[in-house]
Amino acid sequence: MTVTLSIGHKALVQETFQQVLPISHTFVTVFYDQLFEAVPETKSLFKTGMDFQRPKFVAMLLTIVTGLDHFETLTPNLQELAKRHIRYRVKAEYYSAAGNALLKALAVVLGKAFTPEAHVAWAAVYDVIATICVEAAYPSDAQANKPTIELSEE
Numbered sequence: 224m225t226v227t228l229s230i231g232h233k234a235l236v237q238e239t240f241q242q243v244l245p246i247s248h249t250f251v252t253v254f255y256d257q258l259f260e261a262v263p264e265t266k267s268l269f270k271t272g273m274d275f276q277r278p279k280f281v282a283m284l285l286t287i288v289t290g291l292d293h294f295e296t297l298t299p300n301l302q303e304l305a306k307r308h309i310r311y312r313v314k315a316e317y318y319s320a321a322g323n324a325l326l327k328a329l330a331v332v333l334g335k336a337f338t339p340e341a342h343v344a345w346a347a348v349y350d351v352i353a354t355i356c357v358e359a360a361y362p363s364d365a366q367a368n369k370p371t372i373e374l375s376e377e
């Protein structure tokens with residue numbers, strides 16, 4: 224699989240996330256509902272409580288979306304985040320479920336504004352993020368299903 228992240232993808236993701244921010248509580252609630260429905264065993268991993276976790280996830284997503292313009296600083300941040308997730312008992316395969324939950328939550332809160340192009344852009348961006356996380360935290364799992372990432376200037 225080859226993931227190509229273009230400047231167009233980044234711009235679309237940054238633009239759509241601006242629309243999500245004012246309704247981020249609904250967005251993040253749908254996100255976790257979707258994740259827990261798809262992989263029920265993940266629910267019990269959240270020990271601190273969802274009222275604390277939801278804003279942390281939104282804040283990190285904002286950091287990531289903003290950081291797409293600066294991969295040299297974003298990458299080490301993501302690697303550290305992923306390594307902390309090992310201690311939360313997160314498995315490599317949960318990242319795909321979280322990606323699907325993310326796309327679903329965006330579709331629910333953005334409605335028609337979540338165009339097919341925006342969907343593709345978010346999927347590409349999430350693939351890049353998840354790849355960096357999985358490669359950092361679970362190097363042996365990452366080898367089994369390793370996407371090739373190309374950052375193009377289109």
Ligand code: HEM
Nearest residue numbers: 265268269270271272279280283284307311313317318321
């Ligand atoms: C790119 C994807 C993800 C982002 C941006 C993200 C973001 C965060 C953030 C900001 C925290 C707060 C603690 C910290 O910074 O170390 C956190 C904690 C946590 N995340 Fe994630 N996460 C992601 C993927 C996942 C996945 C796939 C799972 C799988 C279920 C997961 C489960 C957890 C758990 C269990 C905690 C600890 C919660 C607690 O202490 O109650 N995360 N995450």
